[in-house]
Amino acid sequence: MSSLRAKIQDVFNEPACENNRGKDAKARKEGCSKPLTPGAAAGGCAFDGAKIVLQPIADVAHLVHGPLACEGNSWDNRGAASSGPTLWRTSFTTDLTELDVVMGQGERKLFKAIREIKEAYGPPAIFVYSTCVTALIGDDIEAVCKRAAAKFDLAVVPVNAPGFVGSKNLGNKLAGEALLEHVIGAVEPDDAGPYDINILGEFNLSGEFWLVKPLLDRLGIRVRACIPGDARYLDIAGAHRARAAMMVCSTALINLARKMDERWDIPLFEGSFYGITDTSDALRNIAELLVKQGADPEILGRTEALIAEEEAIAWKKLAAYRPRLEGKRVLLNTGGVKSWSVVHALMEIGIEIVGTSVKKSTVEDKERIKQILKNDNHMFEQMAPRELYAMLSERKADILLSGGRTQFIALKAKTPWLDINQERQHPYAGYHGMVELVRQIDLAIHNPIWRQVREPAPWDCQPAVRQELPRTKNKTATLHAVQEFAGTTAGNFGEC
Known part of the structure; x- marks a missing residue:
């Protein structure tokens, strides 16, 4: 727990956070998140935040060490997509019960679960998540993971982010710390090049990063690691050899981006792939960073040509809307x-x-x-x-x-x-994603159902004047009376 406390304090003192730099020393130790209220919805706990950041790593087994409900709460809670492996969608948990807690069987049960996953699935790595229960009873998941890694010749990564330590945003950052400490730099790639980049904070929701990656491919820029969207363990392990990085969501992995810059000289910028102008600016910034890192300046011209071509296509499509x-x-x-x-x-x-x-x-x-x-x-x-x-x-x-x-x-x-x-359900990133976003807005606003539901219901249209049908013994007279009654009451109903 002392090592976890040190990690949390390190995250709270994040120097790359503009808001954090403006605080005094006492306020900085309290962090950016509001204190959690027991029993109240706080928008997710630290465990939930860590699982959100790491689960999209598609070829890794994600093992939750705790009661069954913890895994049920966090499983598949984002619409991330994978282009290949589906192991990340398989739910693994040690399913601790009251008896396991009383008898002290937590660590033994965790080791057994790691062995079973290794034998049944053979993944390149297993991520082990601590939870409130296992942290409170003192299970040392780092020691178990270290022993299992040596025993099974497998990368076993401890993720120390029990829910009670803070908010979901804190869990995001603790997940970044786990990657930095146990994964990034673990493998030395033999194909590093001057056009390799990392994308941090991109979750590939609804597969929207697949609308952006083809643009980078056309420029000859290789995404060495997209963390975490559609990621692979070996790609992340070799991410330290990228030449530049783009940070999409700074509040999630700003600590990871800063420390990778400090350790491996990977300069970064914060950008967005939402919108035509922002997508173009992101491509320009990536090209400029690569040139500063030694890439051929000719990529700048190719980037401008690609931007001009794609913008023209997108604006032509948007003109109809x-x-x-x-x-x-x-x-x-x-x-x-x-x-x-x-x-x-x-x-x-x-x-x-x-x-x-x-x-x-x-x-x-x-x-x-x-x-x-x-x-x-x-x-x-x-x-x-x-x-x-x-x-x-x-x-x-x-x-x-x-x-x-x-x-x-x-x-x-x-x-x-x-x-x-x-x-x-729809991807909105990049040039084509912007067109899709506008198309969906147009469909929603102009859907005829809204005009219908705003009209008064038929049962709200009651007659304003009640009249009785005149009585007569003659059938012909009765028919004329009905027609006359209908004519006089037609205008006495409320508007519908």
Whole structure:
């Protein structure tokens, strides 16, 4: 536990964090995350955050050392995609029970589980995650992993991020520490070249990185490791030989990016693949960093030619949507890099941003939003569900872009909604991804169902005046009376 405490303090003192540098020594030790309240939803624990960062490594077995519910809580909680191995989607857990805790069988059960995975699947590595229960009872997973690695000639990586130590964001960083300590640098690649890069913080949600990688391939740039999206263990183990790095989500792996720069001289920049302008800027920055690291300057010209070609294609496709979407109002309830990258992307085609959340955004993210929107009036730290519903029901926004947790607020307000968080079904990165995002927004806003659900229900259309049918013994007279009754009451119903 002393080594875990030291790692946590090291993460809290992250010098690359602009917000952290502005604090005094006492405030810096408390970290950036709000303290967790026992029994309250805190947006994920440290274990959950570590599992999110590491699970997309596709050819690795992910073994959770703890009760069954911990694995059930975190399994497949992001829409990451793999181009090959499916082992990462297999759930492994030691399934500790009360009897195991009382009898002290935790470490023995963990060693046995590692052996069974090795014999049944033969993965290149096994990642072992500690949980609250196993950390509290004192199971030394690092010692067990070290012994198992020697016994089975296998890379066994301990991930010390029990849930009670902090928030999901802290778990992200502890996962980066585990990669830095046990994986990166473990293998020396024999094919390192001047055009090798790392992409950090890219999760390949819905396979969207596959829309970006072909652009890099056309430039002759090789992604040595994309961490963690669609990653392989050996690629990450040799990531220290990359010449440059792009950081997509700084709040998740900023500590990993900084330390790789310090240890192996891998310069980095923070960028985004959301939106046409941001994608072009990211390609330019990658090329410029590689040239600074010794690559042939001719790559700069090839990059500009590729950007011009792809931008022309994308703008031509987007031109069809501009008349239908220009002036439409969008409310974003997301965070992190999407709080500014998606804003910029949508404004490029004339969509108005009425608000964007900055709950999970860094200081740099907020500054970018101010520069893009020209003011901070449209930024909100947190919007209560009641306020969000009132804003949507009053038609102050034409569509809500958010995660799945707020979709029902939009549906109750009879407002179009589109998922742009990790559960989304469509890729939005790169030039083609931007076109797909705009297409999905257009489909959502102009779906005829919204006009129908906003109309009054048939049972709300009650007659304003009640009249009785006149009585008569003659059938012909009765028929005339019915027709006259229908004519006089037709205008007495409420509008529908």
